[in-house]
Amino acid sequence: MTGSRLASFATSATTALVCVLLLLPTIAVMPLSITETNFVTFPPRGFSLRWYETLFTSDAWRGAMVTSFITAALTTAVATPIGTMMALGLARLKGRWVGIGNVFILLPIIVPTIVTGVALYGLLARLGLIGTIPGLVLGHSVLALPFVVINVAAVLQKFDRRIEQAARSLGASPLTAFRLVTLPNLLPGVAAGALFAFLTSFDDFVIALFLAGIGAVTLPVQMWSGIRFEISPAVAAASTVLLFMSCLLLALQWWVKRR
């Protein structure tokens, strides 16, 4: 019995250790940003909001945040309707097309982002779209599309088709039945997909590294140069902003799913 008790203790200890390991970098980054020093140090020294001031007043950082928000909003606007339509279309497929459709939609997740980035760089360089927000939006839409489809498909699976059929049998046209019955039921999935799309774009670094050029620098790309050339506490402040966005969007998603 002592053997199994020891095994149980070892399992719990490793579990606790891994939980700490998982959370540590997320938690440690926030205090880094409030340091008074010109360099990053953990634990931070003193308390000051000067690095947030830098973030919101310097042209480079503020510009990057604005670019990130615009790109993420446009990506959401492009990927959400297209992904929702695609999920509805995939649900109507039959036989071997189901498998083909599923693999097809998962491909952007399976292919390493760096490969997609290089491929898009080649295409957008030919089209003269490197360093532009439309170029970034096109690239991010590819990454975001599978997440919208997965979220809508998850709700669609639980959706009782008979409600739609009931509406049809009561005389609603296919389009009316869709608009008044199916769509409201799908809305939580669509909203979750939209939030995912926003976060995918806002968080992306690898695609943007190739497509941002000098004209469309996003927050993660600006952070990258911040880390590479001098480790400024402004990077920690920017990290906190990214962290805040993730938490906000995930909280929203949780709220959407509960309703």
Place this chain on the structure above:
Amino acid sequence: MMSSPAGLRRTTRSATTFFLLLPGLVVLAGMFILPVAQLVIDSFSDPAGALVHYQRIAVVPVYLLVLARTFLISAITAALCLLLGFPIAYRLAHSGPRVKAIILLCIFLSFWTNLLVRAFSWMVLLNPNGIFSQALAFIGLGDQIKLVYNTTGVLIGQTQILLPYMILPLAAVMSRVDPTLMNAARSLGASPTRAFLAVYIPLVKSGALAGSVLVFALSLGSFVIPALLGGPRDMFLAQLIEFNINNTLNLPFASALATVLLAATIVLYWIGDRWFGLGQVWGGR
């Protein structure tokens, strides 16, 4: 036949399906499938010969070294993730709702923290003046062990980033294990260790292999962690690709390297899906 009501309905149905799929197909084909295909074609179309870039990869020692190190470090990462991920997946699969909720919260908070943010945080935590080095110095190991800008740093970062991809599929398989099987083994006289090794492990092996293949495949394409936490000797394939685009502007050579990475990834997912049920693990969550 098309004019019969059933045939007409079927045609309308197919047309609607096609119409629903069309915009997505256009975006994915135009912005993803075609550019990736073009990349593969570009890598084989050099005036000096189709395989010029691949010969260069196979002949120049530095490139082979980068390839070998990428595969080696990814394999060690997968092993570390399995070692650390197995106990936590076990707890996640077989504990009460409260422990489950805490573990899931840790996983998802970490998972949704921007990759660059986590890498930056590790840089600060592991640096020679950081808390870990100070703790090591305190127990008298400070000068011997360097934690960052070397392979150790890459392994710490990679393992932390990729652990969720091991834990979640593994826990999904573990939670499907019928607990009565373990009890049956015990009642037939097997010791807890024997029951665990002879009954439990074979039942969850597919999950462990699927998780390992997934972590390995994801690690092969890593860029941020090796670039920020590794030293000059820890260059990954993805860094070599980026260097050839943003520094030496050699897109065809970068395309050949990217094709190698793409091929390795596709083969891995195919193996994972075919033999270890990676697809089911994915869909089953």
